[in-house]
Amino acid sequence: MRKGFIGICSVLAIAIMLLAVLVPGCTPTTGTIEVKATLDGAPWPPSATGAVTYTLTGPAGTSAINGTEVPKTYTVGAGTWTCAYVSGGPGTFVNITPSAAQTVTTGQTTTFTLNFVTPVAPTQVDAYVTFVGWTINGTPVVPIPQQVIWIPRNSWIDAEYAEHVSGEEEGTVVPVHQTSWLKVHNTGQEGGGEGMPITLHVVNAPGAVTMNPPADSKSNQTCTVGGTPVAPCDEVILPVCQTITLDVEVDWELKICTQYTKTINWIGYPSPADILFDAVVVPPFHTITLVSYACVEVGEGFEDTNPDNNCCADSPMLTIGFLP
Numbered sequence: 642m643r644k645g646f647i648g649i650c651s652v653l654a655i656a657i658m659l660l661a662v663l664v665p666g667c668t669p670t671t672g673t674i675e676v677k678a679t680l681d682g683a684p685w686p687p688s689a690t691g692a693v694t695y696t697l698t699g700p701a702g703t704s705a706i707n708g709t710e711v712p713k714t715y716t717v718g719a720g721t722w723t724c725a726y727v728s729g730g731p732g733t734f735v736n737i738t739p740s741a742a743q744t745v746t747t748g749q750t751t752t753f754t755l756n757f758v759t760p761v762a763p764t765q766v767d768a769y770v771t772f773v774g775w776t777i778n779g780t781p782v783v784p785i786p787q788q789v790i791w792i793p794r795n796s797w798i799d800a801e802y803a804e805h806v807s808g809e810e811e812g813t814v815v816p817v818h819q820t821s822w823l824k825v826h827n828t829g830q831e832g833g834g835e836g837m838p839i840t841l842h843v844v845n846a847p848g849a850v851t852m853n854p855p856a857d858s859k860s861n862q863t864c865t866v867g868g869t870p871v872a873p874c875d876e877v878i879l880p881v882c883q884t885i886t887l888d889v890e891v892d893w894e895l896k897i898c899t900q901y902t903k904t905i906n907w908i909g910y911p912s913p914a915d916i917l918f919d920a921v922v923v924p925p926f927h928t929i930t931l932v933s934y935a936c937v938e939v940g941e942g943f944e945d946t947n948p949d950n951n952c953c954a955d956s957p958m959l960t961i962g963f964l965p
Contacts, residue, residue, distance in 0.1 A: 671716050672745040676724065678711040678755040680731045685711075685757065693755060694727040699745075711755065719745050724753040732757040763943050766808035766815055766897060769950035770937045773801040773902065775959050782959070789831060789928055789962040797909040797916055798961060800933045801902055802953065804852075808897040814857060816940030817895050822888045823907050824932040827879040831926045831962055836881035839929065840922035841908070843875040848915035849906045850891050856901060857894040864889050864917055877918065879929070889917055892940075907931070910963055920963070928962045 678685045678693060685691055690710045697706040700720035708715075723742045726734050735756045745751045775782050776799040777792060784790075792798070800823070806815045829836025845864045852859075863870055865888050866877050879885055887907070895901060908931075909916035910923065936952040939945050 670719060670747055672719050672747055673750040674715045674717050674722060674745060675750055675752045676708055676711050676713050676715075676755070677752060678730060678757065680757050681759055682756075685731050691731065693729040693731075695755065696725045696727060697753075698723045698725070714750075717745055719747045721745075722751070724755075726755055730755065730757045732759045761942075764808065764810065764813065764815075765944050765946050766806050766939055767947045767950070768806045768815070768817060768895075768937050768939050768945055769804070769947075770819070770903075770935045771803045771953045772933065772935070772956040773803050775800055775931075775956070776904075784957045784959045786958070787960075789960050791962040791964050792910060793964045794910060795913055797906050797913045798931065798959075799904055799906050800956065801904050802935050804895065804901045804903055804937055805899070806895050806897050806939070811896075811898040813897045814894045815897060815943050816858075816892065818890065818892050818938050818940065819903070819935065820888060820890045820937075821903075821905055821935040822886055822933060824884050824886050825879055825908075826884045826930045827881050828928045828930060828960075829881045830924065831928050837924040837927065838881065838922075839879040839920060839924070839927060841877040841879065841918040842921050843871045843873050843877065844909070844916050844919050845871075845873050845889075846906075846915045846917070849917045850889060851904050852893065852895075853902045853904070854899065857896075859891060859893050861892045862889065863891075887918060903935075905933075907933075923963045925965045926962065928960060931959045931961065932956055 674697060676695065678691060692709065693711055695708045697708060697715065699717055699722045703718055706715055721742060722745050724737050726737065735758055738754050738756060743751050775784060778796050782790060827839050843864055845862065847862060850862060865871060867886055889905060906916045908918050908920055910920045912919055933956045934953055938951055945951065
């Protein structure tokens with residue numbers, strides 16, 4: 642009988658061992674994600690929870706988590722998880738540390754920290770632009786209604802504008818975006834006769850737009866025709882009796898309380914240096930009329946207290962005739 646009992650126990654022991662081998666163990670396969678936030682480097686909120694919206698996206702096959710508060714913990718499957726800020730929080734969102742994408746390890750806690758800073762009130766300034774006058778080959782000219790100013794070859798036509806940014810912090814650099822327009826009307830041949838189109842080529846030379854005194858960090862000088870960007874060597878046709886609008890946009894940095902004069906070399910006849918548009922095909926004794934205006938707007942971090950003077954009125958009309 643004892644031998645039989647021992648035999649039964651041996652069989653049970655072997656069965657238990659086989660079950661241990663064949664049946665998977667209860668090893669954990671999940672980890673923990675903790676989402677926190679800071680404001681100006683300090684934990685936020687100081688107590689309880691704060692409202693902020695974010696998403697947690699895990700490995701393929703896992704469901705995304707839409708979080709709405711911090712601090713908050715989640716039990717998730719192991720693998721790579723990504724945290725993305727959506728909205729809310731105590732201020733201006735900056736970044737997620739130590740990284741927006743991290744690996745969640747089984748049995749461990751991975752922390753995503755959403756960092757915010759207190760919004761800084763924009764600096765109040767007043768930017769304005771006014772039309773100063775026309776120049777031909779750098780010499781000022783005064784338009785007279787119905788009077789044609791005839792120009793020889795190798796000439797250029799400029800427009801000058803006054804720009805200024807006022808504010809309490811004199812010398813502070815303010816980013817501005819400038820847009821200037823030129824309305825060109827091909828009036829045809831002087832004295833009658835058959836009018837013909839005029840052909841302009843886009844040059845957009847960097848020296849075609851200048852500031853005096855020199856401004857800082859000029860960038861993004863772009864020409865458009867009718868609002869459509871154009872590139873150097875593009876062709877612009879000026880049909881008879883139609884008005885075509887050219888423009889140039891430039892980003893610059895201007896100092897508060899400095900009076901600037903902006904000069905734009907709009908049209909050359911033909912091919913002088915530092916021009917925006919080159920009149921390369923001009924029928925003899927054809928005339929055009931020119932009207933210009935401009936706008937300026939301040940960039941991020943600044944508030945314009947008087948946007949009503951950000952654009953100037955149309956300039957006096959200038960009538961130009963082209964000598965052969």
